[in-house]
Amino acid sequence: MPSSAKTFRHDDALLPTLLASSYVLAGYLLGGLSMLTDVWYLNLFGVLWFAHSMVIGAYLIHEAAHLSIFRERKHNRWFSELMLWITGCSYSNFDDISHKHARHHSDRADIVSFDFRPILQRHPVALKTLQILEWAYIPALEILMHALVIILPFIKPNRHKRRARVLSVLVIRLALFSYLASISLDFLWLYAIAYLLFLTFMRFMDVHQHTYEVFETLDQKRGPEAKLRDKHFEEHNTYSNLFSVKHPWLNLIALNFSYHNVHHRQQLQPWYRLPKIHKELYGADQTQVLTFRHLMKSFHKYRVPRILNGDPINLPVKHDEGESFIGVDGVSFLTAH
Known part of the structure; x- marks a missing residue:
């Protein structure tokens, strides 16, 4: 078994977790640096990216709280504590x-x-x-x-x-x-x-x-x-408060937290699987x-x-x-x- 599979809760988690975490860290650092400049359009860019990096960081905390990122609780705790600092919720x-x-x-x-x-x-x-x-x-x-x-x-x-x-x-x-x-x-x-x-x-x-x-x-x-x-x-x-039914990728703006019924039915399922599971479970039913x-x-x-x-x-x-x-x-x- 690969070492990443032993570490992560799901064997396909490495790349999605790396991408989401990198986005948060990049937005936090580069967005923060942009807010330190005296260039207005960089300030605007920085504020928006910084804010959204906190959003994605918060939903990664939610994933960690369900122990759906790593197998061991301590790893979810360490990861979550970092995201708590980034979101100002430490x-x-x-x-x-x-x-x-x-x-x-x-x-x-x-x-x-x-x-x-x-x-x-x-x-x-x-x-x-x-x-x-x-x-x-x-x-x-x-x-x-x-x-x-x-x-x-x-x-x-x-x-x-x-x-x-x-x-x-x-x-x-x-x-x-x-x-x-x-x-x-x-x-x-x-x-x-x-x-x-x-x-x-x-x-x-x-x-x-x-x-x-x-x-x-x-x-x-x-x-x-x-x-x-x-x-x-x-x-x-x-x-499930979806940003878009027709274009599921738009729900990534909230790290698929909007697929809330699926999340409540299968709490250990990671964020990147929720659109597919939602479609399998509900199909065209939008009740x-x-x-x-x-x-x-x-x-x-x-x-x-x-x-x-x-x-x-x-x-x-x-x-x-x-x-x-x-x-x-x-x-x-x-x-x-």
């Missing part, structure tokens, strides 16, 4: 992210340690501020969710052990940003734009993939109620498929009400191809809380 660790995401699959729900919706309803000033920012297409709620990864270890007793990591990452990142700002002060706002684009893209992919309930049970053992939600429930409350054109309308129309929304299960979103499907915010697999 305040979380691999084990927290994989645990939260595993609960999402096993409980067939969006599992969190707390639900921010009732909290926001009790604080109208904070809610109004978020609503104004979201109206202006600033992903303020997503920023808040990422900020909470930093804040919660200093508030919740069961997260105190994460303080050392958070403080270490903060010191290193602040030092790096200070150094890069000394080369070009413009880098700071260009990075901010790239990160906002990254968060917006990730949110767009998340909000319409499920009509799941939100449960505040992340810090608890899996409850008996989770067993009530079976595979039939999972299939009919999961949607659980929602497409980019319709979801963009919903994403725009409901960007403010989505802050407090929680979709009911078994919502008939296909009646208008998802255009009235509000979706749910704050459920990213990158924010392990």
Whole structure:
């Protein structure tokens, strides 16, 4: 058996993993260098590539969380930790992210340690501020969710052990940003734009993939109620939000994360096999498929009400191809809380 086959989960993984990882590293380095120049079109190029490299890096974290890249957990952890730094999400660790995401699959729900919706309803000033920012297409709620990864270890007793990591990452990142700002002060706002684009893209992919309930049970053992939600429930409350049905290669923009029903049915299948498996399993059946054109309308129309929304299960979103499907915010697999 070749050494690569012993290392990787799948014997055909070497080339796809190398290509995706190289794209991320190249975009991170060359995109970052482009943002350090004083040439506007290089800045624009750098921001877009840098943002997209973080997107692909994030979906490689998702692959690693399922242990679908390497055979051994430690190799998936090492790989994921690198991608966490690239995506600016290194305040979380691999084990927290994989645990939260595993609960999402096993409980067939969006599992969190707390639900921010009732909290926001009790604080109208904070809610109004978020609503104004979201109206202006600033992903303020997503920023808040990422900020909470930093804040919660200093508030919740069961997260105190994460303080050392958070403080270490903060010191290193602040030092790096200070150094890069000394080369070009413009880098700071260009990075901010790239990160906002990254968060917006990730949110767009998340909000319409499920009509799941939100449960505040992340810090608890899996409850008996989770067993009530079976595979039939999972299939009919999961949607594949494709960029294109006719041109499957366009879904590579999200590393095929959009083939979400297939992913939930066969979690160990790698990203590069999903379009073929989707075609084999579903053929021309688009019962659980929602497409980019319709979801963009919903994403725009409901960007403010989505802050407090929680979709009911078994919502008939296909009646208008998802255009009235509000979706749910704050459920990213990158924010392990």
